[in-house]
Amino acid sequence: MSATLSKRAEELRGIIRVHKRWDAVFATLGLLAMMVGVLTLAALFAAMITDGVPRLSAEFFTEFPSRRASQAGILSAWVGSMLVMLVTALFAVPVGVAGAIYLEEYAKKNWFTDIIEINISNLAGVPSIVYGLLALGLFVYTFGFGQSILSAGLTLALLILPIVIVATREALRAIPQHVREGAYACGASQWQVVSHHLVPYGMPGILTGVIIGLSRAIGETAPIITIGALTFIAFLPPMPFSGDPPAGIFDWLFSPFTVMPIQIFNWTSRPDQAFHQNAAAASLVLVVLTLGMNATAIWLRYRLRKNIKW
Amino acid sequence: MTSTLTLPENAPPLKAESKKLDFYYGDFKALKGVSMPVFENKVTALIGPSGCGKSTYLRCFNRMHDLYPGNRYDGKIQLHPDEVDILDHAVDPIEVRMRVSMVFQKPNPFPKSIFENVAYGLKVRGEKSRSFLEDKVETALRGAALWEEVRDRLDEVAVNLSGGQQQRLCIARSLATDPEILLFDEPTSALDPIATGAIEELIGQIKDKVTILIVTHNMQQAARVSDFVAYMYIGELVEFGATSDIFMKPKRKETEDYITGRFG
Amino acid sequence: MAITSSTAGASLTTPTAKGAAKLAEYARTKAQRKRRERAIEMVLLFAACVSVFTTVGIVYVLVKESLAFFSHVPVWDFLTDTQWTPLFDDAHFGIIVLLAGTVTSSAVALAIAIPLGTIIAIYLSEFAGHKTREIMKPLLELLSGVPTIIFGYFALLFVTPLLQKIYPDLPGFNVLSAGIVMGIMIIPYVSSLSEDAMRAVPMSLREGSYAMGATRFQTAVKVVVPAALSGIAAAYILGISRAVGETMILAVAAGMQPNLTLNPLEPAATITAYIVQVALGDLPHGSIGYQTIFAAGLTLMLLTLFFNLIGYWLRRKYREAY
Numbered sequence A: 001m002s003a004t005l006s007k008r009a010e011e012l013r014g015i016i017r018v019h020k021r022w023d024a025v026f027a028t029l030g031l032l033a034m035m036v037g038v039l040t041l042a043a044l045f046a047a048m049i050t051d052g053v054p055r056l057s058a059e060f061f062t063e064f065p066s067r068r069a070s071q072a073g074i075l076s077a078w079v080g081s082m083l084v085m086l087v088t089a090l091f092a093v094p095v096g097v098a099g100a101i102y103l104e105e106y107a108k109k110n111w112f113t114d115i116i117e118i119n120i121s122n123l124a125g126v127p128s129i130v131y132g133l134l135a136l137g138l139f140v141y142t143f144g145f146g147q148s149i150l151s152a153g154l155t156l157a158l159l160i161l162p163i164v165i166v167a168t169r170e171a172l173r174a175i176p177q178h179v180r181e182g183a184y185a186c187g188a189s190q191w192q193v194v195s196h197h198l199v200p201y202g203m204p205g206i207l208t209g210v211i212i213g214l215s216r217a218i219g220e221t222a223p224i225i226t227i228g229a230l231t232f233i234a235f236l237p238p239m240p241f242s243g244d245p246p247a248g249i250f251d252w253l254f255s256p257f258t259v260m261p262i263q264i265f266n267w268t269s270r271p272d273q274a275f276h277q278n279a280a281a282a283s284l285v286l287v288v289l290t291l292g293m294n295a296t297a298i299w300l301r302y303r304l305r306k307n308i309k310w
Numbered sequence B: 001m002t003s004t005l006t007l008p009e010n011a012p013p014l015k016a017e018s019k020k021l022d023f024y025y026g027d028f029k030a031l032k033g034v035s036m037p038v039f040e041n042k043v044t045a046l047i048g049p050s051g052c053g054k055s056t057y058l059r060c061f062n063r064m065h066d067l068y069p070g071n072r073y074d075g076k077i078q079l080h081p082d083e084v085d086i087l088d089h090a091v092d093p094i095e096v097r098m099r100v101s102m103v104f105q106k107p108n109p110f111p112k113s114i115f116e117n118v119a120y121g122l123k124v125r126g127e128k129s130r131s132f133l134e135d136k137v138e139t140a141l142r143g144a145a146l147w148e149e150v151r152d153r154l155d156e157v158a159v160n161l162s163g164g165q166q167q168r169l170c171i172a173r174s175l176a177t178d179p180e181i182l183l184f185d186e187p188t189s190a191l192d193p194i195a196t197g198a199i200e201e202l203i204g205q206i207k208d209k210v211t212i213l214i215v216t217h218n219m220q221q222a223a224r225v226s227d228f229v230a231y232m233y234i235g236e237l238v239e240f241g242a243t244s245d246i247f248m249k250p251k252r253k254e255t256e257d258y259i260t261g262r263f264g
Numbered sequence C: 001m002a003i004t005s006s007t008a009g010a011s012l013t014t015p016t017a018k019g020a021a022k023l024a025e026y027a028r029t030k031a032q033r034k035r036r037e038r039a040i041e042m043v044l045l046f047a048a049c050v051s052v053f054t055t056v057g058i059v060y061v062l063v064k065e066s067l068a069f070f071s072h073v074p075v076w077d078f079l080t081d082t083q084w085t086p087l088f089d090d091a092h093f094g095i096i097v098l099l100a101g102t103v104t105s106s107a108v109a110l111a112i113a114i115p116l117g118t119i120i121a122i123y124l125s126e127f128a129g130h131k132t133r134e135i136m137k138p139l140l141e142l143l144s145g146v147p148t149i150i151f152g153y154f155a156l157l158f159v160t161p162l163l164q165k166i167y168p169d170l171p172g173f174n175v176l177s178a179g180i181v182m183g184i185m186i187i188p189y190v191s192s193l194s195e196d197a198m199r200a201v202p203m204s205l206r207e208g209s210y211a212m213g214a215t216r217f218q219t220a221v222k223v224v225v226p227a228a229l230s231g232i233a234a235a236y237i238l239g240i241s242r243a244v245g246e247t248m249i250l251a252v253a254a255g256m257q258p259n260l261t262l263n264p265l266e267p268a269a270t271i272t273a274y275i276v277q278v279a280l281g282d283l284p285h286g287s288i289g290y291q292t293i294f295a296a297g298l299t300l301m302l303l304t305l306f307f308n309l310i311g312y313w314l315r316r317k318y319r320e321a322y
Helices: A001-053 A058-061 A077-106 A113-124 A128-142 A149-173 A177-185 A189-218 A222-226 A247-254 A260-268 A272-303 B054-060 B092-098 B113-126 B131-144 B164-176 B193-206 B219-225 B241-250 B253-259 C017-028 C030-072 C075-080 C096-125 C132-145 C149-166 C173-198 C203-211 C216-227 C228-247 C248-253 C273-279 C286-320
Strands: B016-026 B028-039 B045-049 B071-079 B101-102 B181-185 B211-215 B228-233 B236-244
Touching: A001 A272, A001 C096, A001 C132, A001 C149, A001 C216, A058 A077, A077 A113, A077 A189, A077 A260, A113 A149, A113 B181, A113 C030, A128 A149, A128 A222, A128 C030, A128 C228, A128 C273, A128 C286, A149 A189, A149 A222, A149 A247, A149 C030, A149 C216, A177 B016, A177 C286, A189 B113, A189 C030, A222 A260, A222 C273, A247 B028, A260 A272, A260 C132, A260 C149, A260 C248, A272 B236, A272 C132, A272 C149, B016 B054, B016 B092, B028 B054, B028 B211, B028 B228, B045 B054, B045 B219, B054 B181, B054 B211, B071 B211, B071 B219, B092 C017, B101 B164, B113 B131, B113 B164, B131 B164, B164 B193, B164 C248, B193 B211, B193 B219, B211 C096, B228 B241, B228 B253, B236 B253, C017 C030, C030 C286, C096 C132, C096 C173, C096 C216, C096 C228, C096 C286, C132 C173, C132 C248, C149 C173, C149 C248, C173 C228, C173 C248, C203 C216, C228 C286, C248 C273, C273 C286
Parallel strands: B028 B236, B045 B211, B045 B228, B101 B181, B181 B211
Antiparallel strands: B016 B028, B016 B071, B228 B236
C-alpha cells in the first residue's frame, strides 16, 4: 500500500516539476520581451546622444537651416513649433473643455448625444494623415487659410481634441455629487455651478490632459507635411501681433513655416552623414521636449490633487 | 390610507403646507398623497423606517429632485404668506432655493476658504460689497456657533475643519442668506455624539428665527429637538402631531409600534 | 389656519428689507437670466458638436475629391491594376500596389507587437511584482510617446545598417527595418490594453485555478486569458489599426517607391507614405495627382474604420461580461 502511495506521490512531484519549469520559462520570456522594449529605447537614446550631442550648441538653436550641415540650426523649426502649439492650444482648450462640460453636465441621454460620443471615440482612432487630408482640402483650399500656421494649428487641435475632451470628462466625473448639490442648494444656476466649482476643482485633470495632448501634437509630422509646410525655411514667421494693425496683427498666422519634426525629416532624408548628425541633435531636443511635457503633466496632476480633499 | 393629524388648538401660523403631494421616481411612486402643515418658527421632525420617503419629501421643498431626470411631482407645496406653490413648473427652482436652504447628511463644504463658503449664497445672488459680505458672514458664523473658533482663520480652506465644525459651517452657509425654511437631511448621522449635541443645541437656538424641517433616523433626537413630529411609512403620512403627543400618546397603532421599537 | 407675516427686525434670519428687495429684483431679471443660461448651453453644445463637424469634414473632403478622381479612373481599374504610377504619362492607378506595402509592413510590425505585447501583458498582470510594474509601465508609455519621426530616423540610420551586417544584400530602404521598429512602437498599445483586460478578470477566478494546484503560467493561459479574450482581441485590433495608419516610420525608412510585393526585404510604399510623397512635391490643386491622395486616403479611412468598428464591438462585448 505505501509503495503505491509513494509511487503516486513521486509521479505527482514529477508533473509539478515540469509545470514549474514552464512557469520559469515563461517568466524568462516575459523579461526578455520587456528587455526588447527597454533595449530599443536605450539604443535610440544612445544613437541620438552619440550623434547629436556634439552638434548641440547655442548656435544650433539660433541658426537657420543651411545648405552647409555644420552651420545649420533649428531656429525656424522650434519657433515654428512654438507658434503652431500656441494656435493649437488656443483652439483645442476652449473647444475641448466646453464640449466636455456639455457632455458631462448638460447633455441628456438621447440619440443625439450618442452620435456625438461615437464621433469622439471614432476620431481618436483616425490616422493622423487623414487629418492632414482634411486640412488640405478644407482649411488650405476651401477656407483659404493657405499653407500656414493657422491651418497647422487648427489641424492639430482637431487631432488632440479627443484627448482634451476625455481628460476633462474624467476630471469632472471625479467631483463628487454632493459638491454639486451643495452649490445648487445655495441657489446657484447651472452655469454658476460649472464655473464656480466644477472647472476650478477639475483644473488638475484638465491641465494634465491638455499638456499630454500638446506633447502629442508637437511630435506630429504627417498632417503638417500634408498641409504643405515647407521643409527648407530660412526665415522666421512675423512675430505674433507685431504687424501693422489691424489686419497685420494676424500676419503670423498666415505665414509659411516649418516645425521640428519636419526639420528632422528633412535632415534624415539627406544622404549626407553630417546632416544625420543634425537630425540626431534635433531629435534629442524634440524627445526631451516631449518627455518633459509628459513628466510635467504627471507631476502637476500629483501636486494639485494633493490640495483637494473630498 | 388616511393620515391622522392632530393639530394644536391655538395653531401657530403656517409657514408652508403640502397638499396631496405625490412624487414619482420614474414609474415608482415614492410619495402618496402627503398633506402636512409646516408651522412657522417651529421644528418639525420627519421620522420613519428606511425607504418611507422622508428624505424624498424633504427634497421636494427645495426642488432638489429637479437635478435628476425622470422625476415628477404631483400636488402642491404652498408657501405662506405669499401662497407660492413651490412645485409649480412656472416657479424657478433657483428662486425656491434662495428662500429654502438645505443642510446635508454628509457635511459638504466647498474646497474654498471658510469665508468663501459662507459668502457663496450671497455672491450667487449678486452681492459684491465686501463690507456687507463680511458682516453677513460674521452674523451667520455666530448664528452657527462657529465664529469664535474660526474668526482668525477665515481664509483657511474649509476642508481642514473637523466633521462637526464642517457641518456647522454648512449651517452658517445656509443661514447667511436669511432663508425662510431650513431643511436638515439627517444632519448628525455622520457626526460623533459631542458634535451631534452641539448641532442639536444650535437647532434649538435658531428655531425661533427660521422654520425648520428635519429628517432624522434617530427617534431620541426627534424627541429632543422637535416641536412637531410626522411619522411616515412607505410614502404615506401616517400620523402628525405635537412631539409630546406622538411620543406619549400616539393615536395610531403603526406609530406606536415604530416608536416602541416593535418594528422598523 | 391664520396667516402671519414674519416678525420685523434685522435679526439673524428675518428677511431684511434689503434681502426682500434683492429677491424681487432677482425675480424681475428672471427672463434675462434664463436667456443667458440658454445661450451658454448653446455655446457648449456647439463645442461638443465640433467632433461631429470634423467627421463630416473628413467624409466630405475625401468623398468629394475621390468622386472627381473616379470620374477619370474607373473603380475597377483602381482595384485591379497592378501598377501604381499616377504621375507618369502612361498613368496607372492600382491601389493594390500601395495596399501590398501597407499589408507587408503591418504584417511585420504585428508579428512583433502581438506576441511580445501579449507576453508582456501576461507577465505584468500575472507574474510581476509591484515594483516591476511601477518601473515597466512608465517605460512602456515612454516607448509609445516618442514621436514617430524619430523612430523613422532610428529605423533608417540604426536598424537598417544593423540588419545589413546580417544580410548584406539588404537595400538601404526596406520594409523590414521599418516594420520592426513600428512593431516595437506598437507593443505598448497591445500590452497596455491587454493588461487592463486581464486585470479586470476577478480574483475569484484565479483563486479557483490556484486552489486546484495550477501554476501561474497555467492559470494565466487557461483561465485569465480566455476570460479576458474579447478585451485582448480589442487590443490586437487597436494594434492593427495603428499599424495600418502609421506614416512617418515608413516614409523615412521604407522608401517611397511603389512596389507590388509582399517581400519585406525590398523597399515599398504604403498608402500613407504615398500621400506624404505627393505632399512633399508640388501638385497643383485639382490635378489628377492631387486627387489620387484623396482616393488613397479614402481607402485608408475605410480600412481603419473597419478595424475600429470591430474593436468597438469587441470592447462593448467585454464590458458586458462583468
